[in-house]
Amino acid sequence: MAQLYFYYSAMNAGKSTSLLQSAYNYQERGMTVALFTAAIDDRFGVGKISSRIGLSMDAQIFDAGFDFLHACKTLKQQGALDCVLIDEAQFLSKAQVKQLTYVVDDLKVPVLAFGLRTDFLGETFAGSQALLAWADKLVELKTVCHCGRKANFVVRLDEQGNAATTGSQVQIGGNNQYVSMCRAHFKALVWRD
Template sequence: MAKLYFYYSSMNAGKSSSLLQADFNYRERGMATMLWTAALDTRSDGLVRSRIGLEAEAHRFRPDTDLRAAITAAHRESALDCVLLDEAQFLSETQVWQLAGVADELGIPVLCYGLRTDFQGALFPGSAVLLGIADALVELKAVCHCGRKATMNLRVSEDGSAVKQGAQTEIGGNDRYVALCRKHFSAALKG
């Protein structure tokens, strides 16, 4: 029975690297995969790209992309063994349910990788639904500067100070976000 998986973490835990490793493992065994990433992340240019230099071409999803229809069409052309999706926090509730249908009705495992929470500690919509309905939840670990597990994403300004307000989504990497444990996240917001 195929499952819907959600691999989640804070920034800098290796989500994209893990996705690319899983993709490699399937392909190495002669299996067909389909990769997806968020069109919203314009830095990726249609690639799943890790900080350690690995990358692979991917389809890009937008808020209005019917993932189930796109995956079904590709599966009819050439049987898929796995679907891997990066930046899963940007999925809509409808899209998460579409992916659940891919696993349940098409029998294709779906591996989603994304952030659990935003820079204010709130769940992203896609992550909230995945946490609620995924068959398997896997937390990937990042490390705070103190050595504890980093679970939070602190947004920082150009001068390095904590950003407390703003849009939920602002694309950026290490220049805009710092992975912290809850203690240091809270302290940074109070400071």
């Protein structure tokens, strides 16, 4: 039975590595997967899903106007489609997450979405919020704060290395701009109340 999965975490928990491993597992068994990543995140090249440990695969890109249901119907008509894997799922719109529920329920294709739960201010992204509400399975991937506790928040650093407390929700960056932290350290730096 096909299901919609949301694998979420703070940064540097291995989301892309897990996605790539899942894609490899399907492909190793002769199955066809469709990989998607956000057009906005081209740090490793356009249409590339890359992990920090050096694994990468090509993917189709999605933006705000991309129609997942149409794309998956087309792929299924062209041949087998055994699984859909989505990197940077926090950048999905609510409408796109709804489309993914139709891919699962009507096309009977499992969807594995990987993304951040919250932004640098502790607020949910639109895609993450819809996935948290509508996914059949929620799986938290864990990483650690510098203190050793579970890190479930992300702190954005400004040019001076201080925690940013204002700014656009979306700002693409890596380890030089973002640090995963536990709630206590996040609150001390960002909420400061």
